[in-house]
Amino acid sequence: MAKVSVETVDHLARLARLSLTAEERGLFARQIEEILGYAESIQALDTDAVEPMSHARTVASLREDTPVAGLERQAALADAPDPADGLFRVPRVIGG
Amino acid sequence: MSSAAREDGLAKYEPVIGLEVHCQLLTKTKLFCGCLNRFGDAPNSNVCPVCLGLPGALPVLNRHAVTLALRAALATQCAVQPRSIFARKNYFYPDLPKGYQISQYERPLATDGFVEILVGGEARHVGIHRIHMEEDAGKLLHEGFAWSGEKSGVDLNRAGVPLIEIVTHPTLRSPEEAHAYLDALRSILLHAEVSDVNMEEGSLRCDANVSVRLRGATLLGTRTEIKNLNSFRNVERAIHHEIARQIATLEAGGRIVQETLLWNAERGETVSMRSKEDAQDYRYFPEPDLPPLVVDDAWIASVRATLPEFAAAKRRRFVAEYGLPDYDAGVLTESREVADYFEAAAKGSGNPKAASNWIMTELLRALKDDARPLSEAPVRAEGLAAMIRLIDAGTISGKIAKDVFEEMWTSGEAAEAIVKRKGWTQVSDEAAIAAAVAAVIAASPEQVATWRSGKTSTMGWFVGQVMKRMGGKANPKVVNALLQKALEA
Numbered sequence: 139m140a141k142v143s144v145e146t147v148d149h150l151a152r153l154a155r156l157s158l159t160a161e162e163r164g165l166f167a168r169q170i171e172e173i174l175g176y177a178e179s180i181q182a183l184d185t186d187a188v189e190p191m192s193h194a195r196t197v198a199s200l201r202e203d204t205p206v207a208g209l210e211r212q213a214a215l216a217d218a219p220d221p222a223d224g225l226f227r228v229p230r231v232i233g234g
Numbered sequence: 235m236s237s238a239a240r241e242d243g244l245a246k247y248e249p250v251i252g253l254e255v256h257c258q259l260l261t262k263t264k265l266f267c268g269c270l271n272r273f274g275d276a277p278n279s280n281v282c283p284v285c286l287g288l289p290g291a292l293p294v295l296n297r298h299a300v301t302l303a304l305r306a307a308l309a310t311q312c313a314v315q316p317r318s319i320f321a322r323k324n325y326f327y328p329d330l331p332k333g334y335q336i337s338q339y340e341r342p343l344a345t346d347g348f349v350e351i352l353v354g355g356e357a358r359h360v361g362i363h364r365i366h367m368e369e370d371a372g373k374l375l376h377e378g379f380a381w382s383g384e385k386s387g388v389d390l391n392r393a394g395v396p397l398i399e400i401v402t403h404p405t406l407r408s409p410e411e412a413h414a415y416l417d418a419l420r421s422i423l424l425h426a427e428v429s430d431v432n433m434e435e436g437s438l439r440c441d442a443n444v445s446v447r448l449r450g451a452t453l454l455g456t457r458t459e460i461k462n463l464n465s466f467r468n469v470e471r472a473i474h475h476e477i478a479r480q481i482a483t484l485e486a487g488g489r490i491v492q493e494t495l496l497w498n499a500e501r502g503e504t505v506s507m508r509s510k511e512d513a514q515d516y517r518y519f520p521e522p523d524l525p526p527l528v529v530d531d532a533w534i535a536s537v538r539a540t541l542p543e544f545a546a547a548k549r550r551r552f553v554a555e556y557g558l559p560d561y562d563a564g565v566l567t568e569s570r571e572v573a574d575y576f577e578a579a580a581k582g583s584g585n586p587k588a589a590s591n592w593i594m595t596e597l598l599r600a601l602k603d604d605a606r607p608l609s610e611a612p613v614r615a616e617g618l619a620a621m622i623r624l625i626d627a628g629t630i631s632g633k634i635a636k637d638v639f640e641e642m643w644t645s646g647e648a649a650e651a652i653v654k655r656k657g658w659t660q661v662s663d664e665a666a667i668a669a670a671v672a673a674v675i676a677a678s679p680e681q682v683a684t685w686r687s688g689k690t691s692t693m694g695w696f697v698g699q700v701m702k703r704m705g706g707k708a709n710p711k712v713v714n715a716l717l718q719k720a721l722e723a
């Protein structure tokens with residue numbers, strides 16, 4: 139069965155911008171191991187001749203290129219924690 | 235770095251360049267929602283639950299965006315994949331409301347195409363690795379507000395705008411080639427009406443991957459990626475700079491670190507953006523809210539049927555159909571307007587080579603002198619064709635025609651009217667010309683003796699004398715023939 143290290147959990151937490159306690163790191167490592175173990179048991183099946191299915195519907199329904207009214211700006215910003223001058227505001231970020 | 239040092243470096247190392255171009259599609263609405271795709275509106279005025287990433291909102295793909303992406307794919311000779319899959323590219327940044335960008339990863343829309351460029355007059359194919367569809371992110375505003383020192387503003391009008399990313403193989407070998415490729419690609423995207431390809435407004439953006447390797451080596455060197463290239467000129471400058479930097483690093487015994495660099499145009503240098511420890515790990519997975527995109531042959535055929543003819547194909551056709559030299563065909567197909575003008579003038583005059591000459595010399599020069607676009611040229615293709623017919627019919631000489639052209643340009647009159655008004659009709663009347671020839675020979679005994687002693691290179695002088703007597707209007711062919719006869723007598 140796949141072994142999930144605490145370092146892997148730390149990496150995932152960093153990607154997800156989560157800060158975890160020592161207790162949570164151990165807990166999540168065990169839980170992720172269980173999930174991967176379940177996936178491994180499915181992977182044991184021979185699926186060579188099966189097209190991967192990631193969606194219940196097989197063909198996309200498409201939209202015509204026709205404008206639809208969205209949200210008024212006030213409504214769009216209504217639940218934002220820190221709006222000003224018609225913008226969402228976030229701590230200063232610089233660079234790409 | 236001195237240019238001598240640069241040349242030494244390039245004798246030893248070979249640059250390897252690949253480009254990634256992001257291009258906004260000319261749709262009315264965004265990729266997955268009905269919000270307007272429009273530049274310059276008040277911030278956050280074209281937004282809805284889908285492009286704001288509000289919980290429960292579901293994306294629905296814009297058919298026209300796919301059609302435009304297909305136009306780009308076919309125009310660059312790519313193979314369209316019958317089934318392509320959207321994926322989530324996960325990362326956190328304030329301009330990305332959902333915490334992921336919907337893109338295509340393992341199964342892009344199109345693969346394996348090429349763009350033809352001209353390098354030193356030679357046609358060369360730049361291989362396209364893939365074209366995929368994705369949504370744009372929003373825009374961050376770092377300046378212009380009282381609070382700009384501590385905070386950044388987020389405008390999500392651009393979030394969800396449809397993009398294609400066009401990725402080349404690492405087959406470009408110089409910054410100049412990179413520039414030529416971008417020019418050719420821009421022309422294709424513009425004429426295919428895929429995008430307005432406006433770099434200032436960000437509808438075309440370019441990143442460059444650059445590495446160097448010892449000449450003759452088969453393995454690629456470690457590459458760096460340069461971002462923030464806001465003009466084709468800056469793409470070229472930044473690649474030059476990066477090639478020199480990498481060669482200097484290697485020559486000093488250092489090694490290249492795989493990293494992302496930002497180009498600083500004012501300082502003319504690249505700045506490291508993030509190091510390898512921070513290397514992005516996007517955890518791509520198939521977008522569960524969007525089923526696979528299926529493109530059938532009928533769709534591809536209908537797109538192909540409406541594509542215009544592109545510069546490279548036109549260049550070949552001008553050579554084959556009109557018998558033009560490669561050089562002429564290259565100049566005339568640089569812009570569609572000039573190419574159309576040429577075709578009209580070639581057909582109207584029945585003399586394609588003459589039409590090409592007049593356009594490449596007189597017309598393009600006059601436009602440049604006046605700083606006018608071709609659409610405002612006072613001499614239209616039909617007018618030029620009529621003038622060429624006058625030359626070919628022997629009504630005016632090629633020399634007089636230059637004056638006629640100038641007069642057409644300034645007065646807007648037709649060639650025939652000008653020739654009539656000015657009395658510029660060429661004289662082909664043999665008797666009149668013979669009289670002038672006789673007069674010149676009688677007046678120039680020394681020159682005649684010189685000619686008869688074998689210095690026939692003075693023929694031009696005699697022609698000039700006859701022309702002078704006839705006010706420049708004599709048919710040069712007749713003058714030559716009669717002079718020859720008289721001198722040999």
Ligand SMILES: [Zn+2]
Nearest residue numbers: 267269282285
């Ligand atoms: Zn929207």
